[in-house]
Structures are given as structure tokens and as C-alpha cells.
Amino acid sequence: MSVTTQPLEPPHGCTWRRFLEAHAAAHGGWTALTDLLIHRARGLVELPEDPQSIERGLRRLAGRGNAPGGQYGRWALRFLGVPTPLMQTARWMGQYHSRFSDLPASMCEAQLWLWDRPPICESRAAPWIHLGLASVAMRRGREDGARARLARALPLVDEDEQARVEALLLAARLASAGPLGDVLPDPLRELSRAELLARVEALGRRK
Incomplete structure (x- = not known):
């Protein structure tokens, strides 16, 4: 990825x-x-x-x-869609392994909240903001908040394979801390962390 x-x-x-x-x-x-x-x-x-x-x-x-x-x-x-530079920025903020996540969690969260509003929250960039806020919640030990944000992101990632991979990676990290309950859609709900990571690898091979 x-x-x-x-x-x-x-x-x-x-x-x-x-x-x-x-x-x-x-x-x-x-x-x-x-x-x-x-x-x-x-x-x-x-x-x-x-x-x-x-x-x-x-x-x-x-x-x-x-x-x-x-x-x-x-x-x-x-x-018109989301301008390319703005979509790239949203993706950068939502990726767990980007340099954005090197910033203090409080700064990341403050910046993401500024993007979690129109026009971005109504656009195809929205799942990246949810994923970014979920990652920040994990960094702060707020697993319930991370699950809630992941649940909001998942219905929006079907048209963006990068976002889908990121969502599955986040789900795998959350699964290592405990059951995800009804956060994941039915086809994924019973998968273990290892099985979620296998799905990510399969998506990577399709590229």
C-alpha cells in the first residue's frame, strides 16, 4: 500500500x-x-x-x-468532485503510516476536526477523515471512539480501494484489543485479526 x-x-x-x-x-x-x-x-x-x-x-x-x-x-x-490536492491531503491525514501521524495526537485531532465538516464531510474524502480520527482515538486509548469512527468510514470506502485497505488495517488493530462487535459489516464481522490482515494482503495483490 x-x-x-x-x-x-x-x-x-x-x-x-x-x-x-x-x-x-x-x-x-x-x-x-x-x-x-x-x-x-x-x-x-x-x-x-x-x-x-x-x-x-x-x-x-x-x-x-x-x-x-x-x-x-x-x-x-x-x-466537480474533490480537487486532487485536497483529496491527497485528506488521504495523508487518514493514513496511519503517513508523516501526519508523527505529529502530537492533540494537533492531529484538532486538524482532523477542521476537515470533519462541509464540504469534506459530504464528499468522497470523508472516509479518510473518519479513519484519521479513529487512529487518533486509538493513540489516545479511546477504543470505543475508534470503533465508532471506523463504523462511519466503512460504508463509504467501497469506491476507494486505498481507503478500504486502510479501514481493514485499522479493524485488524482494533481486533487485537478485543471483539469488534457490530462495527464491521456482516461478511467481515466474524473474522479474526489474522483473517482481516489476509484480506488486506489479498487486496494488495489485486493492484
Whole structure:
């Protein structure tokens, strides 16, 4: 399993402005970003007819901080996705063996809480934040908290094999401390730590 490399510094939180400005920078500005949204959403949802109205909607969304994004937030997440640098940062914070975990647990937890809110908590990056908070809970000896976060991550990892591997590794670590109960879905619930690790190895061989 590859480990995402990032500078050893706090990544701070992700607001709608940071999310959208990353997209605008990657695609050539707000007008180009608006055109991209229109192109990807065409025939799937009903957008305003005037592109300038859509651009204004995106700019209003950028001013919402970490509040729920409403309709434009749902469109942005569905049709634009998480910008690559932000997804990489979320993955870095969620991986147990990344340099992020070298930071003090209190600092890791504070940073992860800043990302456990819109837009990231509503996006495909969300499982990485849950996994990161689960790892911090384990470092602090809060096994119930770690199980709760793992339970929130597991339903979200099916489309991200790296996240699935990380979740199984975390489950194996938790299993060594005691039964996982109903944290794991039915097909995995009765597996031992060794069997969970075997699943991880099998996923690695598929890559």
C-alpha cells in the first residue's frame, strides 16, 4: 500500500472557498469552472439557463465557510468532485503510516476536526477523515471512539480501494484489543485479526 507524502505541517481546514478556488485554479478561472459544471451536469440536473447566474451561485457558495452547501454545494460535489490536492491531503491525514501521524495526537485531532465538516464531510474524502480520527482515538486509548469512527468510514470506502485497505488495517488493530462487535459489516464481522490482515494482503495483490 502506498503512503501519501505531504510536508510535515498542519494542513488547516477546508472551506467551500478553498475547495472552489482549488478547482478554479486547476481549470482556468471561475468562468471556465462554470462552463465545466454546465458541461458535466447537462442532461442530468436542471441548472439556471444563464451561465453568469451559475457563476454567481458558485461565488456565493465560496462564501459559506463550512456551512452546508445547499443545492450549489451538492452540484459542486457531484459534478466537480474533490480537487486532487485536497483529496491527497485528506488521504495523508487518514493514513496511519503517513508523516501526519508523527505529529502530537492533540494537533492531529484538532486538524482532523477542521476537515470533519462541509464540504469534506459530504464528499468522497470523508472516509479518510473518519479513519484519521479513529487512529487518533486509538493513540489516545479511546477504543470505543475508534470503533465508532471506523463504523462511519466503512460504508463509504467501497469506491476507494486505498481507503478500504486502510479501514481493514485499522479493524485488524482494533481486533487485537478485543471483539469488534457490530462495527464491521456482516461478511467481515466474524473474522479474526489474522483473517482481516489476509484480506488486506489479498487486496494488495489485486493492484
